[in-house]
Amino acid sequence: MDTQAIKCIRKYIEDKYIGGGVVKVSDVSAYCGCSDGIILKGLVRLEELGEVKIEKRYSCPDFHYIRENEFPFCSECDQKYPEELINVYFYFKPLATVRM
Template identity: 35%
Template sequence: MSNSNLECINEYIESHYQGGLIGISILVDFCQQPMWKIYSAIKTLESQGKVKIVTRYFCPESHPIPNDNVPFCPACDLRYSEVDIVTIVYINPIVNQQVNYSK
């Protein structure tokens, strides 16, 4: 695991985070790293209790699907193929602790 990716995510949180969820694609752009490297870094941060990974699902019509309903969309009243479901990954920094994200 490259500490530079952890440091970059830490830098983003310290300089840009104003609350809410952070899209993994924002971190990919900010850190100029492939998604798999950023995802690996946030998995490390999650295992350290510094962030929480939040996954959201949407049907092809852009309706949110509750995690326990996937792949059934209640708004469409349809069951979709798993390949048609849009998955978006966010992180939620744990900010109620004094945390150094780069370690």
């Protein structure tokens, strides 16, 4: 496990997270200077530790929000899309104050 990514995620939460809402994984990867995949791996570990909750959000090819309970149907387009055309965005919500 990449402990540097976990440390950087915790630092981001400490320095940048104002509270009340979710954080885009891409914002943290830019802050940490590494790929979204490395940050996601760190977030999975932090979720196991109860420090964060990872959330997925979806949009159709026209970038309309798709509700999880309607996936893969876009109500704005009134169309069901193949899963490979759906955009997936990863966010997380800090659950507890962490100490470095």
